[in-house]
Amino acid sequence: xxxxxxxxxxxxxxxxxxxxxxxxxxxxxxxxxxxxxxxxxxxxxxxxxxxxxxxxxxxxxxxxxxxxxxxxxxxxxxxxxxxxxxxxxxxxxxxxxxxxxxxxxxxxxxxxxxxxxxxxxxxxxxxxxxxxxxxxx
Amino acid sequence: xxxxxxxxxxxxxxxxxxxxxxxxxxxxxxxxxxxxxxxxxxxxxxxxxxxxxxxxxxxxxxxxxxxxxxxxxxxxxxxxxxxxxxxxxxxxxxxxxxxxxxxxxxxxxxxxxxxxxxxxxxxxxxxxxxxxxxxxx
DNA sequence: GCTTGACCCTGTAGCAGCTACAGGGTGCAT
DNA sequence: ATGCACCCTGTAGCTGCTACAGGGTCAAGC
Numbered sequence: 001x002x003x004x005x006x007x008x009x010x011x012x013x014x015x016x017x018x019x020x021x022x023x024x025x026x027x028x029x030x031x032x033x034x035x036x037x038x039x040x041x042x043x044x045x046x047x048x049x050x051x052x053x054x055x056x057x058x059x060x061x062x063x064x065x066x067x068x069x070x071x072x073x074x075x076x077x078x079x080x081x082x083x084x085x086x087x088x089x090x091x092x093x094x095x096x097x098x099x100x101x102x103x104x105x106x107x108x109x110x111x112x113x114x115x116x117x118x119x120x121x122x123x124x125x126x127x128x129x130x131x132x133x134x135x136x137x
Numbered sequence: 138x139x140x141x142x143x144x145x146x147x148x149x150x151x152x153x154x155x156x157x158x159x160x161x162x163x164x165x166x167x168x169x170x171x172x173x174x175x176x177x178x179x180x181x182x183x184x185x186x187x188x189x190x191x192x193x194x195x196x197x198x199x200x201x202x203x204x205x206x207x208x209x210x211x212x213x214x215x216x217x218x219x220x221x222x223x224x225x226x227x228x229x230x231x232x233x234x235x236x237x238x239x240x241x242x243x244x245x246x247x248x249x250x251x252x253x254x255x256x257x258x259x260x261x262x263x264x265x266x267x268x269x270x271x272x273x274x
Numbered sequence: 275g276c277t278t279g280a281c282c283c284t285g286t287a288g289c290a291g292c293t294a295c296a297g298g299g300t301g302c303a304t
Numbered sequence: 305a306t307g308c309a310c311c312c313t314g315t316a317g318c319t320g321c322t323a324c325a326g327g328g329t330c331a332a333g334c
Contacts, residue, residue: 004310014311015293023291034300036311049264056245056263057238060291070260077257084246084259091242095235101194102228108193109221120214122221123207126193127186141281151282152322160320171329173282197320 002032006039010047017047025050025060025067058087139169143176147184154184162187162197162204195224 007014020026021037026047029039049070053063062083069080108125144151157163158174163184166176186207190200199220206217245262 002311013293016291018312019292032311034311036300045264053263054291056241057235066260066263069257070264077259080257080259081246084242088239088242088246091235091239095232095239098194098228098232098235102225102232104193105221105225105228109218109225120206120217122214122217123203126190126203127182127207139282150322153320155283156321169282171282173329191320 001039001044003037003039006044006047009044010051012047012051020047020050023060025064056087057091058083062087138176138181140174140176143181143184146181147188149184149188157184157187160197162201193224194228195220199224 001009003014003017006012007017017026021028026043029037029043032038046067049067050063053066058066065083066080069075069077108122138146140151140154143149144154154163158165163180166174166180169175183204186204187200190203195203202220203217206212206214245259
């Protein structure tokens with residue numbers, strides 16, 4: 001299949017596929033006489049794997065390791081679990097950070113009573129960190 | 138004060154301060170005879186405002202608008218509230234996205250029973266989107 | 275008076291993960 | 305023959321910094 005078909009089949013942008021090839025995540029396929037990339041089903045499943053992993057938020061580097069494991073069936077599966085668990089911890093950390101952020105934003109935006117920006121409590125709060133309940137970084 | 142002192146006072150990196158000046162977020166201060174940047178208290182409070190807003194996750198563009206409002210006390214405060222509310226919605230969307238991600242990751246990593254990567258359910262799941270409970274983008 | 279070290283300067287390149295051109299070639303239908 | 309959709313390469317841009325390289329300045333200590 002040509003790159004556009006692969007793109008449609010995997011819900012990926014054409015440019016993204018070429019990008020994955022450039023960084024060595026997806027192996028270079030054969031070429032047609034007109035120098036068009038021609039992909040086979042193995043490319044398709046590999047790209048699906050990559051896209052799925054990206055949707056789950058894995059980094060490109062993580063995906064490299066995961067693909068490597070998938071290519072070596074004799075290796076220990078624990079490695080895959082390590083990557084997943086580490087990633088899960090990071091996602092959880094992000095959630096808790098954003099939750100604190102959200103609480104602070106609710107507090108800040110609740111202060112707006114309309115009127116002139118000279119009296120704006122939102123702007124006031126941003127100017128003076130002392131108005132905050134919690135520390136946030 | 139010199140840039141290093143301002144950096145310490147506002148818990149900002151020196152390079153970040155120069156970056157803010159370069160992108161026009163922080164106005165260029167005067168210079169000493171040796172061409173050193175010399176800041177006054179107004180720069181300090183402006184930078185505090187910026188840093189505080191960044192900690193709350195506002196984009197540089199949002200901060201530009203917020204600073205603009207702070208500079209024009211006769212303008213309507215509603216604009217500041219709009220920016221804050223919009224940002225709050227985005228944070229909430231991010232939280233719910235990450236929460237769905239987390240649930241899926243818990244499900245995926247729970248499948249690992251150790252053993253060879255050829256039997257790895259983690260890798261299996263990544264390869265086949267059909268294993269997922271929910272759709273995730 | 276000379277060196278050492280901490281600070282300051284400019285300018286540029288890098289990070290992640292794409293995305294968006296510009297400027298060109300190919301293939302098929304009308 | 306011409307139009308259009310697709311393909312190619314190469315490079316620059318996005319966000320918000322961060323990290324150099326390669327140089328100047330200044331005060332303290334010997």
